[in-house]
Amino acid sequence: MFIKQLYTNCLSEAAYYIESEGEAAVIDPLRDIDAYVELAKERGASIKYIFETHFHADFVSGHLDLAKATGAPIVYGPDTDTRLPVTLAKDGQQFNIGKxxxxxxxxxxHTLESTCYLLQDETGKDHAVFTGDTLFVGDVGRPDLAQKANEITMEDLAGMLYESLQNKIVPLADDVIVYPAHGPGSSCGKNLGPNTTSTIGEQKATNYALQQSSKEDFIKAVTEGLSEPPSYFPINARINREGYDSLDEVMERGLSALNVEQFKEKMEQDAIILDTRNSSVFTSGFVPGSISIGLDGRFAEWAGSILPFDKDIILVTEQGKEKESLIRLARVGFSKIQGYLDGGFEAWQSAGETADLIIDIEVDELAMDIPFDNHLVVVDVRKEVEYADGHVKGAINIPLNELTDPGTMADFEEKHNLYIHCAGGYRSVIAASLLKRQGIHNLRNILGGYAKISQQEGITTEKDTAVLN
Known part of the structure; x- marks a missing residue:
């Protein structure tokens, strides 16, 4: 028996490769399938099945491309509604992988078709369960992502989830290993634990959702305090249900090297300029109008939350990072990438083109400016709950995902001096680039974000206990 978890940090996503006697199965593959194909090849195995736990909302599955590359059938559980060529398994149905x-x-x-896969060893003993978004380490899948499409309520789904856990998962032996589809940071649950594997026994003892005394208590516990899901989730779920262009086609279009003049032509055609360089590099110089989403953070998730899926995108990347940028965009469903700036930002500069920049400041400068600048406005782009847990007194909270709406800028005046921050510095650079794109240039990016602000003398902070309670 060979099991490998293939974990992708920027999406907090876990795919799985299972193998026995030269036969393999892949569970919940990402869109870029090379890792699974190459692993099977290295081990002299053939991929026999592709199992999907549900229609994922946070990434585009590689099921279609992997099936085409290997000839393996795509298996979904009961109540799956799709026109794609898949095998619909029955509850309790068994599939053999070697022994x-x-x-x-x-x-x-979590969804109506959500399905877990119980792995039994060659003696028939339950060894591990691949729980998808049904059970996480320390949490369970949120029940608010599917009700609109299926005309059932969040509470209905939460009730189904309770029955599923109590009847199918909790009865498993304590030593059965739990392999979930996501780890910490995922928006598919409320607050996933720090680990990416566990056991049934550990979850019975520590997972709040498995410790509720009644179905009613469970429904209340899992539905309270849910944050708004990323806006791209319904788009990705639809793509997974209906199909998509092959990754090879997306890569062929997106890996077109554009010289400066060709790049400018695309700009004039209203293409979105996406700069994927490190956020600290972006602030020192960029193509005017660019949106910064650096590969150094939760790139794919923020791209999906901020960028339009129906518009052309052109890339500015660190040289050698063009392919990585494309793959990570494709993972969340972007397919209209029309090329990248050949030679990167350096080529733009060498051509004598106009560049823009963002002023970075240290927190001590903010501390010095606050008492003397009557037009200073601190803009906190963290989530509401982060803001409530501690913020600069008088700061305006506009979560990053809301900055794509020009209406959020209505209260800013030309005289305002905007000082922008997030928790550590990644989101604030994205925010600053969005503001500049909307014509707001009198701004500064606070290096180190609230992590440093909270330690700086001379800056008054406060909490919003009403939100926290």
């Missing part, structure tokens, strides 16, 4: 058995456990709740 191993994979048993289908239909566990509706």
């Amino acid at each position: 191993l058995t994979i048993k289908v456990l239909h566990t509706p709740g």
Whole structure:
């Protein structure tokens, strides 16, 4: 028996490769399938099945491309509604991988088709369960992502999730390993734990959702305090249900090297300029109108939350990072990338083109400016709950995902001096680039974000206990 978790940090996503006797299965593959194909090749195995736990909302699955590359069928659980060429498994149905058995456990709740896969060893003993978004380490899948499409309520789905967990998951032996589809940072749950694997016994003892005394208590616990899901989730779920262009086609278009003049032509055609360089590099110089989303952070998630899916995108990247930028965009469903600036920002500069920049300041400068600048406005782009847990007194909270709406800028005046920050500095650079794109240039980016602000003498901070309670 060979099991490998293939974890992608920027999406907090876990795919799995299972193998026995030269036969393999892949569970919840990402859109870029090379890692699974190459692993099977290295180990002298053939991929026999592709199992999907549900229609993912936070990334585009690689099921279609992997099936085309290997000939393996795509397996979904009961109640799956799709026109794609998939195998619809029955609850309790078994699939053999070498000497191993994979048993289908239909566990509706996160979505109607949500399914877990129970792995049994060659003796028939339950060894591990691949829980998708049904059960995470320390949490369960949120039940608010599917009700609109299926005309059922969040509470309905939460009730289904309770029954699924109690009837299919909790009865498993304590030593059964739990392999979830996501880890910490994922928006598919409320507050996932720090680990990416666990056991049934550990989850029974520590997971708040498994410790509720009744179905009613469970529904209340899992539905309270849910943040707004990223705006791209419905788009990705639809793509996974209906299909998509092959990654090879997306890469062929997107890896077109554009010289400066060709790049400018695309700009004139209203293409979005996406700069994927490190946020600290971006601030010192960039193509005017660019949106900064650096590869050094949760790149794909923020791209999906901020960028339009129906507009052409052109890239400015660190040289050698063009392919990585494309793949990570494709993972969340972007397919209209029309090329990249050949030679990067350095080529733009060498051509004598106009550049823009963002002024970075240290927190001690903010401390010195606050008492003397009557037009100073601190803009905190963290989430509401982060802001409530501690913020600069008088700061305006505009979460980053809301900055794409020009209406949020209505209260800013030309006389205002904007000092922008997030938690550590990544989101504030994205925010500053969005503001500049909307014509607001009198701004500064606070280096180190609230992590440093909270330690700086001379800056008064406060909490919003009403939100925290």
